[in-house]
Amino acid sequence: MAYISDEEIVRxxxxxxxxxxNELIERHKKMGFSLAYNMLGSIEDAEDISQEAxxxxxxxxxxxxxxxxxxxxxxxIIINLCRKHYRKNKLMSFIPLYxxxxxxxxxxxxxxxxxxxxxxxxxxxxxxxIMKAVRRLPMKQKEVFVMKHIKGMxxxxxxxxxxxxxxxxxxxxxxxxxELQKKLRGxx
Amino acid sequence: MKxxxxxxxxxxxxxxxxxxxxxAEIERHLGTCDKCMFSWERLKTTLNNIEAKEPDLPHAxxxxxxxxxxxxxxxxxxxxxxxxxxxxxxxxxIVIALSLxxxxxxxLYESKQEKDFIAKNYELMKNLELFEDxxxxxxxxxxxxxxxx
Numbered sequence: 001m002a003y004i005s006d007e008e009i010v011r012x013x014x015x016x017x018x019x020x021x022n023e024l025i026e027r028h029k030k031m032g033f034s035l036a037y038n039m040l041g042s043i044e045d046a047e048d049i050s051q052e053a054x055x056x057x058x059x060x061x062x063x064x065x066x067x068x069x070x071x072x073x074x075x076x077i078i079i080n081l082c083r084k085h086y087r088k089n090k091l092m093s094f095i096p097l098y099x100x101x102x103x104x105x106x107x108x109x110x111x112x113x114x115x116x117x118x119x120x121x122x123x124x125x126x127x128x129x130i131m132k133a134v135r136r137l138p139m140k141q142k143e144v145f146v147m148k149h150i151k152g153m154x155x156x157x158x159x160x161x162x163x164x165x166x167x168x169x170x171x172x173x174x175x176x177x178x179e180l181q182k183k184l185r186g187x188x
Numbered sequence: 189m190k191x192x193x194x195x196x197x198x199x200x201x202x203x204x205x206x207x208x209x210x211x212a213e214i215e216r217h218l219g220t221c222d223k224c225m226f227s228w229e230r231l232k233t234t235l236n237n238i239e240a241k242e243p244d245l246p247h248a249x250x251x252x253x254x255x256x257x258x259x260x261x262x263x264x265x266x267x268x269x270x271x272x273x274x275x276x277x278x279x280x281x282i283v284i285a286l287s288l289x290x291x292x293x294x295x296l297y298e299s300k301q302e303k304d305f306i307a308k309n310y311e312l313m314k315n316l317e318l319f320e321d322x323x324x325x326x327x328x329x330x331x332x333x334x335x336x337x
């Protein structure tokens with residue numbers, strides 16, 4: 001069977017062909033999930049957000065003018081959903097978590113406490129420590145770093161997804177790498 | 189190019205996203221500048237050590253993936269449909285309450301105005317009634333006179 005481009009599949013979907021949508025899911029589900037997973041670090045959240053992005057793509061396909069590729073559009077939706085999720089969680093992080101100690105007294109749990117390099121090294125999970133450092137980056141730096149380094153996208157492609165100039169993407173990337181070098185001092 | 193500009197381009201150099209001319213310039217600079225060479229080595233080490241850790245997901249996860257997307261689509265459709273009926277009773281109650289208070293208020297105002305008017309013009313109205321009665325009597329006299337003729 002001849003290869004059909006995403007552009008053609010989107011045209012078919014717009015014409016009411018639901019099988020075309022199945023094909024789009026099959027083509028992009030792994031990349032979409034992976035992007036969300038590397039942004040959020042949770043399988044459940046990544047599954048939920050990537051599926052939500054497909055559902056939005058389906059219901060809003062009429063508004064997609066095909067000025068960019070379907071992949072770029074889908075990734076933009078995922079990034080926006082991740083930002084929304086991040087804002088919601090950031091808000092939640094202001095609510096102190098409480099736990100009970102052995103004596104039954106209520107104590108506040110410091111959820112912002114960061115592990116020291118020694119703690120991380122003792123856990124012998126270097127890969128996990130690195131991904132933690134990536135996930136602790138400021139949102140914009142994390143977005144460009146994940147898309148560039150983890151997903152291997154071109155700077156021009158990232159700029160298109162984020163609706164930013166290539167110079168801005170490079171600048172976020174530069175700052176992200178500097179930040180990671182600081183955070184990972186002692187690990188690598 | 190100055191060291192500051194070179195260092196900004198090192199990331200693009202790492203990802204091989206530079207044109208040949210810029211790439212050659214950076215390589216020339218790195219050969220002569222220890223400071224930039226140190227930055228480059230550090231950057232390379234950091235980035236080489238960071239690799240994606242993708243979770244190992246079972247086949248069943250991907251099998252059920254599409255179904256869950258359709259469940260979300262159905263959820264969106266039904267929430268769009270139910271959005272109006274869900275709020276409709278509340279909206280209707282507000283509209284009715286507002287209408288009642290507006291019309292009730294107007295009616296109350298009118299009734300008060302009427303009472304004030306009557307109180308103020310009681311004497312005048314009483315006299316008016318007397319005149320009306322006299323007028324009726326006059327007409328009665330005319331009618332009786334006609335009957336007699």
